[in-house]
Amino acid sequence: MLGKLLKYEIRAMGRIMLPLYLVMIFIAGLFAVNMRMSMSGNAKALLEKFALITGFLFFAAIMAVGVVMLIMVIQRFYRNLLGTEGYLMFTLPVTTLQHIISKALTSLIWIVIGIAAGAAAGFLMVGILSNIPEFMKELQDTWKMFFSTKDLAAKVILLVILLIIGIIESLCKVYAAMAVGHQLSSHRVIGSVGAYIGFGIVELILGNILSADNALFGKLIGAFNQAVSTIPNSVLIQLIIVSVIGTAVYGVLAWFLLDRHLNLE
Amino acid sequence: MSVLFECRDLAKSYGKVQALKGINLQLESGRIVGLLGPNGSGKTTLIKLANRLLQPSSGSIRIAGEEPGILTKEKCAYLPDKDFLPDWMKTSDLLNFYGDFYGDFDRPRAQAMLANLDIPEKMSLKKMSKGTKEKVQLILTMSRDAQVYLLDEPIAGVDPAARDYILRTIINNYREDALVIISTHLIADVESVLDEAVFLKQGEIVLHQSTDELREQTGKSVDEYFREVFRC
Amino acid sequence: MKWEFKNGVPIYQQIIEILHMRVVNGTYPPGSRIPAVRELAVEAGVNPNTMQRALAQMEQEGLFISWRTSGRTVTEDVGKIEELREKMGSHFVEELFTGLRELGFSDVQIMKTVKDHIEQQGVESLQEEL
Numbered sequence: 233m234l235g236k237l238l239k240y241e242i243r244a245m246g247r248i249m250l251p252l253y254l255v256m257i258f259i260a261g262l263f264a265v266n267m268r269m270s271m272s273g274n275a276k277a278l279l280e281k282f283a284l285i286t287g288f289l290f291f292a293a294i295m296a297v298g299v300v301m302l303i304m305v306i307q308r309f310y311r312n313l314l315g316t317e318g319y320l321m322f323t324l325p326v327t328t329l330q331h332i333i334s335k336a337l338t339s340l341i342w343i344v345i346g347i348a349a350g351a352a353a354g355f356l357m358v359g360i361l362s363n364i365p366e367f368m369k370e371l372q373d374t375w376k377m378f379f380s381t382k383d384l385a386a387k388v389i390l391l392v393i394l395l396i397i398g399i400i401e402s403l404c405k406v407y408a409a410m411a412v413g414h415q416l417s418s419h420r421v422i423g424s425v426g427a428y429i430g431f432g433i434v435e436l437i438l439g440n441i442l443s444a445d446n447a448l449f450g451k452l453i454g455a456f457n458q459a460v461s462t463i464p465n466s467v468l469i470q471l472i473i474v475s476v477i478g479t480a481v482y483g484v485l486a487w488f489l490l491d492r493h494l495n496l497e
Numbered sequence: 498m499s500v501l502f503e504c505r506d507l508a509k510s511y512g513k514v515q516a517l518k519g520i521n522l523q524l525e526s527g528r529i530v531g532l533l534g535p536n537g538s539g540k541t542t543l544i545k546l547a548n549r550l551l552q553p554s555s556g557s558i559r560i561a562g563e564e565p566g567i568l569t570k571e572k573c574a575y576l577p578d579k580d581f582l583p584d585w586m587k588t589s590d591l592l593n594f595y596g597d598f599y600g601d602f603d604r605p606r607a608q609a610m611l612a613n614l615d616i617p618e619k620m621s622l623k624k625m626s627k628g629t630k631e632k633v634q635l636i637l638t639m640s641r642d643a644q645v646y647l648l649d650e651p652i653a654g655v656d657p658a659a660r661d662y663i664l665r666t667i668i669n670n671y672r673e674d675a676l677v678i679i680s681t682h683l684i685a686d687v688e689s690v691l692d693e694a695v696f697l698k699q700g701e702i703v704l705h706q707s708t709d710e711l712r713e714q715t716g717k718s719v720d721e722y723f724r725e726v727f728r729c
Numbered sequence: 730m731k732w733e734f735k736n737g738v739p740i741y742q743q744i745i746e747i748l749h750m751r752v753v754n755g756t757y758p759p760g761s762r763i764p765a766v767r768e769l770a771v772e773a774g775v776n777p778n779t780m781q782r783a784l785a786q787m788e789q790e791g792l793f794i795s796w797r798t799s800g801r802t803v804t805e806d807v808g809k810i811e812e813l814r815e816k817m818g819s820h821f822v823e824e825l826f827t828g829l830r831e832l833g834f835s836d837v838q839i840m841k842t843v844k845d846h847i848e849q850q851g852v853e854s855l856q857e858e859l
Contacts, residue, residue, distance in 0.1 A: 236597045244583070312583070319581035323548050324598050325570040492552055495511075496545075529776050661731070661774075668770050671777045689731070689740055689775045709739035709779065718736035 233326050237334035242341065244312070245304055249342045252300055253349035256293040260353035263290040264360035297346060305339045309407055314414050318496045328491040332483065336403045343399055383465065390468040397475040404482035405431055411489035431482070498525050499561075501645050501676040502547070506556035509542050516542040518700040519556060526644070527673040529690055531708075531719075532680040534697035535727055540680040541578075543697070544647050548575050561644055571600065574643035576634060578650035584623040588616060588633060595637050607640035610666070628659055635663055639670050646677040652686055664690055685720040694719050696726060731774030740775055744783035747773075752792055752803055753814045763793060763801040 263286040270279035313321055313331060321331060358367050379385040409431060413424025502524040509517045517539045524530050532540050545551040546558050549565035560569040582591060588611060595602045611618065614632055622630055635651060648667075652660045667677060668690060681687055688694075688708060696704035703726065704711075708719050715722045734743050751757045763784075764772070770780040784801065787793040791809055793801045804810070829839050 233598070239597075240594065244585075247585070316577075316579045316581050317583055319550070319575075319577040319579060320583075322550055323570055323573070323575045325567045326598070327567065494550055496550055527778070529778075664774060665771050668774070668777060669767065671767065671770070689734060689773075689779075692776050692778050709741055709782075712737060712739045716737040721736055 233324075234330045234334060237326060237330055238338060241308070241334045241338040245308060245338055245342050248300065248304060249346065252297055253346060256290075256297055257349060257353045257356060259286065259290050259293045261356050261360065262286050264357040268361055294350070297349075301343065301346060304342075305403065306406060306410070308339070309335050310410055313490065314410065314420075314496070316497070318494075322494065322496075328487055332404075332407065332487055332490070335407070336400055336483075339403050340396070340399055344396075386465050387468065390465055390472065394468060394472050394475065397472055397479065401475045401479040401482065404479050404486060407486040408482040408489075411486045414495070415489065415493060435478075498527060500524070501526050501561050502678065503559045503562075504543075504556065505558075507543075507546065507553055507558050508555045509539075509546060509551060510554045515700055517546075520697075520700070520702050522695065522702060522705065524676055524678065524693075526676050528692040529667070529671065529677040529679065530693045530695060531684070531687060531691040532678055532695050532697060533682070533684055533719075533723060535682055537699075538697040539700040540697055541649060542700075544575070544649055544678075544680055547645075547647060548573060572644040574638045574641040574646045576638040576646075576648045576651055578653065580630060580634075582622055582630075582634060582637075585621060587619055587621045589618040591622075591633070591637060592618070595641070599641055601642040603640045603642060607636055610636045610640065614662075627654075628656060631655055632659060632662070635666065639666050642672075642675075644675055646675065648677065648679045650681050650683075651679060653681065653683060660686055684723050685718070688719040691719070694723075696723065698727065732772075741779050741782045741786070744773060744775065744780060745786055748783060748787055749792075749813060749817060752810060753817060757803045759803050759807055759810060760805045761803050762799075763803065765800055 263283070266279060266283045266286045270276055270283050311317060313335070322328075377384075378388050406428065409428035410424045412427035413420045413422070416423040500523050502522070504520050504522040506519045506521060507517055508515070508519045520539075520543070532543065534540050542551065546553055547560060547565060547569075549570070558565065561572055563569050586594070592604055592607060595607070596604050608618075611633070614629075614636075616625075616629060616633060622633070625633070631654075638646070638648070651667075652663050655663065664687065667679070671677070679687060679691070691708045694704065694706060694708050694711060695702060711719055711722060717725075732744070732747060734740055748757075757763060763769075766777055766781050766784060769784075770777040773780060784793060788795050788801070791806070792804055792813065794804055795801050826839065829842065834842065
């Protein structure tokens, strides 16, 4: 059943996100072509002006992708589960947990695809603007450097894991906030925003309390003030654990409210 | 004849408001039952409890012997009184969706009914008129071979021709091993289709009787008697 | 499309009246097949159980015969159908008398009214009888 949910969820999100990603890559290409053309000879001034426009469009595209992704994440949860579509979804022979997982997993998938699309756009631009073989060699060298020592390799892997867990935790936090807002009989949107802010405040307070009498957390908070590459792997692991706990707390909260305290209009 | 729908002292409150006050009810297979009452009488609350869209405050409700959960959702076909299908989906998407999630979905039957009404399979819901959308919703629900059908106001806000179609579809789909519960406040249109009537007033069941018996005893139609009972 | 039902009388009884009418006036000729319960229920716009109950009573009255595998037929017993026709006919006559008496007509006046009606309608064969 989860597989079927995922199938529909991926499609529902994809029909908006995929075209957007393709447009972003296309504009990146356009911008790069424009830049390259304006670097040599004829009609330089005109091309430079175009380059400004396409450059602006490119940044606008990136912003748009970010904003739309955020809107989609919220909308899929809010409209499909808490709106009138909830009458369809919650009467399917599917558990509440499966619903939450399908939403979170799908959002994660499309975010990762988005990051890949961003990388593709970057490669495209580099490819158009410079020497591909040179660039590929530089890339290979960097890649080898990342994995030159076991420690570095572990760090890269840990960072990726932390990124993924961090995304999932943020998703669960948003879902939990919406689930809390849903408990109100009116002004549910404001309630959700308030809950989200409330969660942030609780996190800060907990962080302060824990770092005051626990050197471990002090290190964690300190870690945020350091450049990423200087954080020791052990701290990364602790950050991952904190994220996992956060995911669990927000996830359980969202699940509990949706499963036991659902109140569709 | 098995009991497919059973409430024991079922109660539900929202804060201080008691939507259902400890009701007891048993409904059997092979019947079409009307859940009749004005708005706010508790009909929708009862249906939501049956679908696990709400949890009881106390008491229990069982569908085919099970408390509401995944097993009962597989056996229940629910038609809400709202637009509950995703607007962006086409008819063919919805057929796939229902077929994927419900093992008892009879796709050929649904397609035949859609064809009967000239509803194209490649049209998205948002391009359809309200009446057509409602028919699609009804067709999807009634094309399931479920044990219990819960229809919440299936004919409200629909033109008379569509009403006839909907009632004919309900009669045509009748099965001896299934129970159909129609919740409505439009009794006159529906009463000839009902075996039994359940009157719900302010969260309590004030009547549960066969419709023909009711006509015989009171010398009135169910609609007329209803108006008497619920006179303001 | 749906049959007309009036209030206050159980629907299954009204269905039986309509079925009686159809048998007597030849809509369902003797020996002919009767549509299935479901089909009739849809035509009438009623619950199949209600229709079933009416059909069961028609069987009890001997007007319909149920065959194990092939549904129901109208009886071939023409005499029975005639009986029903007479019964229904005299019921109408009863109603005529009750209605006219309530209006204050005496029995002699009733006869005269009926005669006048027939003359006006120009039913020749009956005029001879008169």
